[in-house]
Amino acid sequence: MSGRVEGKVAFITGAARGQGRSHAVRLAQEGADIIAVDICEPVRNISYEFPTEADLAETARQVEALDRRIITHKVDIRDYDGLKAAVDDGVAQLGRLDIVAANAGLGSSPYRAWEMPEEVWQDMIDVNLTGQWQTCKAAIPHMIDGGNGVALPGFR
Numbered sequence: 422m423s424g425r426v427e428g429k430v431a432f433i434t435g436a437a438r439g440q441g442r443s444h445a446v447r448l449a450q451e452g453a454d455i456i457a458v459d460i461c462e463p464v465r466n467i468s469y470e471f472p473t474e475a476d477l478a479e480t481a482r483q484v485e486a487l488d489r490r491i492i493t494h495k496v497d498i499r500d501y502d503g504l505k506a507a508v509d510d511g512v513a514q515l516g517r518l519d520i521v522a523a524n525a526g527l528g529s530s531p532y533r534a535w536e537m538p539e540e541v542w543q544d545m546i547d548v549n550l551t552g553q554w555q556t557c558k559a560a561i562p563h564m565i566d567g568g569n570g571v572a573l574p575g576f577r
């Protein structure tokens with residue numbers, strides 16, 4: 422039986438570990454090629470450990486072990502130009518884009534709301550909100566161009 426996403430390409434943010442890696446490997450098991458990005462370095466004021474480029478490479482190794490292709494980039498989803506360049510490169514190499522998993526994000530802050538420094542709040546908003554929108558902004562034109570999305574009349 423062929424995979425449920427055979428021949429499709431999935432773009433996954435935060436793919437160096439955790440749920441992002443799991444999405445990459447599961448989609449590869451079902452036949453998809455993968456475009457994977459991760460910041461691969463700490464975000465200021467966040468106390469837990471962040472993955473490294475070696476972790477993103479391990480995700481790539483696991484996908485390639487399934488005979489699927491994967492394009493990886495170390496990029497911060499707050500950096501729209503970097504994110505767009507990563508998606509553009511992945512689509513140029515893999516030929517299309519069908520699936521987006523906007524997974525990268527910061528976990529809960531240790532601060533109580535009234536004690537949280539403004540820059541911690543701003544980083545949360547920049548990653549967990551703006552970063553998700555930028556992920557969609559970088560990806561959606563490829564899906565529409567490939568006939569994999571719906572452009573409402575008058576909106577394109």
Ligand SMILES: NC(=O)c1ccc[n+]([C@@H]2O[C@H](COP(=O)([O-])OP(=O)(O)OC[C@H]3O[C@@H](n4cnc5c(N)ncnc54)[C@H](O)[C@@H]3O)[C@@H](O)[C@H]2O)c1
Nearest residue numbers: 435437438439440441459460497498524525526527528548
């Ligand atoms: N695990 C949970 O119980 C849970 C609950 C609620 C929400 N979430 C969210 O689901 C997502 C995945 O969870 P997880 O447990 O695998 O978390 P995780 O911390 O293990 O993985 C998140 C990944 O996102 C990456 N990342 C963070 N900021 C980034 C940025 N600015 N640019 C690019 N990459 C960035 C990290 O490096 C990491 O690899 C996260 O967004 C998390 O906040 C998880």
